Amino acid sequence: MTEEWVPAEVDVNRPSIARIYDYHLGGTHNFPADREAAAQVVASMPELPAVLRVNRDFLGRCVQYLADQGIRYFLxxxxxxxxxxxxxxxxxxxxxxxxxxxxxxDPTAVIHARKLLAGNDRVAVLNADLREPKAILDDPEVKRLLLLDLDEPIAILMSAVLHFVPDDTEAEALVAAYRDAMPPGSFLAISHGADTSEDAERIDTAVQTYTRAVAPLKLRTKQQVGAFLTGLEIVEPGVVHCSEWRQAAPEGQQLPQICGVGRKPVGSQ
Ligand SMILES: C[S@@+](CC[C@H](N)C(=O)[O-])C[C@H]1O[C@@H](n2cnc3c(N)ncnc32)[C@H](O)[C@@H]1O
Structure with a gap:
């Protein structure tokens, strides 16, 4: 990474969710503090980089699926x-x-995305907190680009992010707000760190380490992730491990990242 790339508002000494994810995926937009925090978590959860790759692969297959279904507007x-x-x-x-x-x-994510996308007038990058659905859905760029006022179906993606909203009530309420705002025929896609009963103690140590070193993290069960899709028609194969979603699952134990995609019924409000 070049010094030139570091935006002034980025504190390179404070580990960031976005930069740690970038590091685990083999990216270069991360700093020693991120790599140190990543190493602490990986000490109790060596499979974490593989989990994140499985997540990213799911996101790619999911967007391809949604585009193949005719979706042209993505949030x-x-x-x-x-x-x-x-x-x-x-x-x-x-x-x-x-x-x-x-x-x-995260300013690193926003600034880098804006740099990459300069000149692409079909893409916008918002520096905003997903816990404020109204501000995001009312944003003029969101309304303009995603034609929200015209009720065209959209896809809302929440990939590997809801586990950073640890409070269940808050998470449920914000997802419901996005779900309610989606025009009929729209899709909601979620992937989420999974609370698996296997190896609970070891995973709990990793979660506590991440919470201490980076940000509060809350894993959820398959049932809890499924509940985020309430009222939607669940796309096959349902709420499953990410590696099992619309591809032949690899053999052996599945990595603890689950996902589901739901479609708002046409004819609903
Ligand atoms: C693990 S990364 C996932 C990136 C991408 N969605 C994917 O699945 O490949 C999580 C991202 O969510 C962002 N994030 C965490 N909490 C957020 C919040 N409250 N509002 C907006 N973004 C948030 C982090 O900054 C980070 O870039």
């Missing part, structure tokens, strides 16, 4: 630092007119 909440297989690249490969609004509250 990507907690979008991260641009890396391989960005949402706009996949969607615009299917239809160059596809539009994407990326939202992240």
């Amino acid at each position: 990507d909440l907690g979008s991260g630092i641009p890396t391989n297989g960005n949402v706009h690249e996949i969607a615009q490969a299917v239809d160059p007119s596809a539009r994407v609004v990326y939202v992240d509250n």
Whole structure:
């Protein structure tokens, strides 16, 4: 990484969710503090980099699926630092007119995405907190790019981000607000760190380490993730491990990252 890249408002000494994810995916937009925090978590959860790759692969397959279903408007909440297989690249490969609004509250993610996307008038990057659905849905760029006032179906993506909203009531309420705002025919796609009963003590240590070193983290069960899709028609194969979603699952124990995609019934409010 070059010094020139470091934005002034970024505190390089404070580990960041977005930069740690970038590091685990093999990216270069991270600093020693991020790598040290990442190493602390990996000490109790060596499979974490594999979990995150499985998550990113799910996101790619999911966007491809949604674009193949005819979705052209994407709201990507907690979008991260641009890396391989960005949402706009996949969607615009299917239809160059596809539009994407990326939202992240990490300045590194926002600044880097804006730099990459300068000149692409079908993509916008918002520096915003997904816990404020009204502010995001009322944002003029979101309304303009995603045609929200015209009730065109959209896809809302929450990939590997809801586990950073530890309070269950808050998480349920904010997801409901996005779900309610989606026009009929829209999709909601979620992936989430899984609370598996296997190896609970070891995973708990990793979660506590992440919470201490980076940010509060809350894993959820398959049932809890499924509940985020309440009222939607669940796309096959349902709420499953990410590696099992619309591909042949690899053999052996599945990595603890689950996902589900739901469609708002046509004819509903
Ligand atoms: C693990 S990364 C996932 C990136 C991408 N969605 C993916 O699945 O490849 C989580 C991202 O969510 C962002 N994030 C965490 N909490 C957020 C919040 N409250 N509002 C907006 N973004 C948030 C982080 O900054 C980070 O970039």
